[in-house]
Amino acid sequence: MKNFKGILSYEGTRFLGWQKTRMGDSIEKELEKALSVLLRHPVELQSASRTDAGVHAKGQVINFLTSENTLDLSRIRNGVNAILPHDIRLLSLEEASLDFHPTLDAAGKEYIYEICTGSVQSPFLRLFSWHFPYALDIEAMRSASAPLLGTHDFSSFCNERSLIDPDPVCTLQKVTIENLGGGRLQILVQGNRFLYKMMRNLAGSIAYAGCGKIAPESMRGILEARDRRLAGMTAPAHGLYLQRVFYKPHSSS
Amino acid sequence: MKNFKGILSYEGTRFLGWQKTRMGDSIEKELEKALSVLLRHPVELQSASRTDAGVHAKGQVINFLTSENTLDLSRIRNGVNAILPHDIRLLSLEEASLDFHPTLDAAGKEYIYEICTGSVQSPFLRLFSWHFPYALDIEAMRSASAPLLGTHDFSSFCNERSLIDPDPVCTLQKVTIENLGGGRLQILVQGNRFLYKMMRNLAGSIAYAGCGKIAPESMRGILEARDRRLAGMTAPAHGLYLQRVFYKPHSSS
Numbered sequence: 001m002k003n004f005k006g007i008l009s010y011e012g013t014r015f016l017g018w019q020k021t022r023m024g025d026s027i028e029k030e031l032e033k034a035l036s037v038l039l040r041h042p043v044e045l046q047s048a049s050r051t052d053a054g055v056h057a058k059g060q061v062i063n064f065l066t067s068e069n070t071l072d073l074s075r076i077r078n079g080v081n082a083i084l085p086h087d088i089r090l091l092s093l094e095e096a097s098l099d100f101h102p103t104l105d106a107a108g109k110e111y112i113y114e115i116c117t118g119s120v121q122s123p124f125l126r127l128f129s130w131h132f133p134y135a136l137d138i139e140a141m142r143s144a145s146a147p148l149l150g151t152h153d154f155s156s157f158c159n160e161r162s163l164i165d166p167d168p169v170c171t172l173q174k175v176t177i178e179n180l181g182g183g184r185l186q187i188l189v190q191g192n193r194f195l196y197k198m199m200r201n202l203a204g205s206i207a208y209a210g211c212g213k214i215a216p217e218s219m220r221g222i223l224e225a226r227d228r229r230l231a232g233m234t235a236p237a238h239g240l241y242l243q244r245v246f247y248k249p250h251s252s253s
Numbered sequence: 254m255k256n257f258k259g260i261l262s263y264e265g266t267r268f269l270g271w272q273k274t275r276m277g278d279s280i281e282k283e284l285e286k287a288l289s290v291l292l293r294h295p296v297e298l299q300s301a302s303r304t305d306a307g308v309h310a311k312g313q314v315i316n317f318l319t320s321e322n323t324l325d326l327s328r329i330r331n332g333v334n335a336i337l338p339h340d341i342r343l344l345s346l347e348e349a350s351l352d353f354h355p356t357l358d359a360a361g362k363e364y365i366y367e368i369c370t371g372s373v374q375s376p377f378l379r380l381f382s383w384h385f386p387y388a389l390d391i392e393a394m395r396s397a398s399a400p401l402l403g404t405h406d407f408s409s410f411c412n413e414r415s416l417i418d419p420d421p422v423c424t425l426q427k428v429t430i431e432n433l434g435g436g437r438l439q440i441l442v443q444g445n446r447f448l449y450k451m452m453r454n455l456a457g458s459i460a461y462a463g464c465g466k467i468a469p470e471s472m473r474g475i476l477e478a479r480d481r482r483l484a485g486m487t488a489p490a491h492g493l494y495l496q497r498v499f500y501k502p503h504s505s506s
Contacts, residue, residue, distance in 0.1 A: 009375060009376055009377075010376055011376040011377055056377070058377075077373075081373060086374070086376065086379050087376045087379070088376060089373050089374060089375070089376050090373070091373055119331075120330075120334060120342050120343070120344055121339070121342060122262060122342065123262055123263055123264040123339065123340045123341060123342050124262075124264060124309070124311075124381065126339050126340070128377065
């Protein structure tokens with residue numbers, strides 16, 4: 001038995017999310033199907049993150065077990081990509097230790113949220129960013145983000161389903177807001193873990209701070225109140241990218 | 254009677270090109286329809302460039318005449334964008350002199366051709382660039398481009414239809430090749446005019462020089478031979494963008 005780790009990129013637009021469902025297409029279903037055809041046995045996947053409907057990924061991490069002992073990894077990768085639809089691509093594949101698990105071993109994740117600024121939405125960004133036609137003050141967004149760094153109870157930025165999650169405490173190592181030019185504004189967040197819809201709630205709240213709907217200096221109070229109703233809206237799925245997953249050195253291979 | 258100049262951006266993926274045709278959707282048809290609804294009279298458009306099927310634009314220039322004398326230009330622009338499909342957007346609208354014509358008055362154009370490098374195609378670039386999986390030597394591409402600058406007979410880079418064009422002489426002011434990062438390579442060409450499929454033939458030939466299929470030092474001979482068969486392939490439409498159209502100062506408004 002061998003364990004393989006793969007890195008995946010996908011455009012989430014037409015999918016109901018990562019996870020298999022009878023309701024329609026999912027990334028998990030497509031990748032399991034492609035791997036099962038190539039390896040000639042049923043394949044079960046695990047992933048670092050069960051991305052929601054419409055969310056994109058540039059660095060989703062998956063693993064699968066196989067009893068095939070002599071795999072040519074670059075042939076498997078190319079074969080999988082030949083079977084997969086064009087909006088999903090397996091970027092790389094490597095052998096991992098037998099106990100490697102993409103969720104349990106993850107030390108942290110990096111998400112990117114993209115906003116399309118300007119009064120007219122760019123046709124090229126419409127599926128890949130949130131069109132926000134109001135003027136955004138980047139410095140206000142940066143000062144609203146500052147209190148989010150460090151270890152906090154993030155209940156104010158979690159949607160209902162996370163009430164199931166007994167632990168609302170997360171640590172954010174990095175929050176940056178950059179103007180990429182061409183009407184693209186990027187919010188990047190690195191953290192050890194993220195609660196349900198947390199990144200989209202952070203993005204919505206930071207955007208609200210940028211247009212004056214939330215005062216930047218009130219962000220600390222919103223965080224401390226642990227009340228979802230005080231924070232900004234949940235930003236739409238199509239601006240969100242799972243960018244990278246971090247692992248402790250010993251568990252990645 | 255007044256004359257209006259507009260700047261347009263569109264994703265060409267699902268269109269048969271700029272020009273109206275009974276065969277299917279065109280950008281011209283969509284924009285004429287939207288303007289006719291808003292202005293309450295039939296509108297006829299002219300454009301700086303009749304982009305081919307699948308070609309994108311970030312700065313297409315159009316004009317139209319109307320007898321409406323009191324137009325609120327930003328309301329017309331927003332109204333047009335509310336009617337247009339999401340893959341076409343009117344970026345701006347201004348009054349022009351009555352004799353302004355977007356094709357006849359154009360002093361030059363800028364096209365961009367994007368190539369997606371790397372062995373695996375990015376799902377995010379698949380509709381917006383040519384996936385070229387072979388290693389590309391940027392310096393070889395640059396030295397192959399150098400002889401193209403200036404005034405030449407570009408018959409070697411024109412497809413058949415241009416045999417109708419009695420004048421194959423064009424002047425290129427700028428040819429640059431840049432690595433944009435993230436697997437994106439960009440060829441930018443500025444010229445006073447472009448022959449039929451010339452930009453896609455230049456891009457295909459420059460890519461061939463980058464992967465060794467054409468020796469960079471043979472590019473001058475290919476140009477001078479005025480023989481289409483000697484140059485590289487016609488690069489696919491979905492990597493091409495009409496970026497800007499230049500006008501002499503007096504004719505733009």
